[in-house]
Amino acid sequence: MNPMIRLEKIQYAKKDRTILSIPSLSITQGEILGMMGPNGAGKSTLVKILSCLQTPTSGKLYYKNEELSVSRIPLEQRRKWAVVLQQTLIFDTTVFQNVAAGLKIRRVAKSLIKQKVDYWLEQFGISHLAKKNAKLLSGGEAQRVNLARALILNPEVLYLDEPFSALDYPTKVKLLKDFKAIIKKTETTTIFVSHDVTEIQFMTDRLAILMDGKIQQIGSTADVLNNPNQYTASFIHDMSLHIE
Numbered sequence: 181m182n183p184m185i186r187l188e189k190i191q192y193a194k195k196d197r198t199i200l201s202i203p204s205l206s207i208t209q210g211e212i213l214g215m216m217g218p219n220g221a222g223k224s225t226l227v228k229i230l231s232c233l234q235t236p237t238s239g240k241l242y243y244k245n246e247e248l249s250v251s252r253i254p255l256e257q258r259r260k261w262a263v264v265l266q267q268t269l270i271f272d273t274t275v276f277q278n279v280a281a282g283l284k285i286r287r288v289a290k291s292l293i294k295q296k297v298d299y300w301l302e303q304f305g306i307s308h309l310a311k312k313n314a315k316l317l318s319g320g321e322a323q324r325v326n327l328a329r330a331l332i333l334n335p336e337v338l339y340l341d342e343p344f345s346a347l348d349y350p351t352k353v354k355l356l357k358d359f360k361a362i363i364k365k366t367e368t369t370t371i372f373v374s375h376d377v378t379e380i381q382f383m384t385d386r387l388a389i390l391m392d393g394k395i396q397q398i399g400s401t402a403d404v405l406n407n408p409n410q411y412t413a414s415f416i417h418d419m420s421l422h423i424e
């Protein structure tokens with residue numbers, strides 16, 4: 181299968197320190213790739229490079245087999261991607277307007293915006309909050325707004341950097357289930373960074389373990405978690421402790 185995204189010989193260095201070194205990485209259309217690693221391993225840096233928010237020191241990035249000039253990404257290309265972070269970005273207006281924000285910027289017709297926002301509010305189970313000021317939402321509700329705002333733009337690739345880590349467990353479980361069903365239905369290629377083994381197990385098809393700026397293991401999520409290698413065993417063991 182043709183990769184959606186491919187990295188080749190990517191390096192990111194600051195001063196004398198190599199922060200990231202990825203000889204190669206391919207992500208297939210529609211897959212959910214998980215990424216775990218200790219603090220400072222380079223996960224956010226990799227996500228920023230993949231979404232062209234950061235220019236690597238060297239190496240190449242391909243999107244559907246076409247090389248991207250990472251320092252000059254056209255707006256149409258950027259609009260194929262969406263990034264959702266742990267901190268929710270909420271505007272001081274209604275939930276409806278928050279979810280509609282990206283479509284308005286794209287000058288989508290009002291009637292179509294209404295149709296799409298209604299659909300996505302329903303998908304995320306927040307239709308009843310449409311008229312509420314989004315600043316007054318709970319953490320779980322706010323993250324639903326954040327995800328709806330990203331998915332309404334029909335992104336080809338979604339980057340998630342610990343989007344659920346601030347949520348309590350029951351809220352998280354419900355949102356994970358709803359979110360996974362949506363991602364699978366829309367076949368959105370997703371890169372999902374998390375410190376939570378349960379989230380990773382539930383959400384991802386493949387898992388990459390990043391340590392000291394290198395991918396030390398990558399494979400099917402079950403395989404990586406059940407058969408860690410000499411580099412990843414101790415980290416995976418420690419990460420799994422809290423669910424035993």
Ligand SMILES: Nc1ncnc2c1ncn2[C@@H]1O[C@H](COP(=O)(O)OP(=O)(O)OP(=O)(O)O)[C@@H](O)[C@H]1O
Pocket residue numbers: 194199217218219220221222223224225226
């Ligand atoms: N612009 C920069 N200048 C200097 N150092 C940087 C820069 N960006 C990242 N780093 C360093 O690179 C390393 C990797 O950072 P990164 O944020 O990618 O790690 P991470 O795996 O996402 O960590 P965490 O799990 O704590 O969020 C860290 O040591 C960080 O301090």
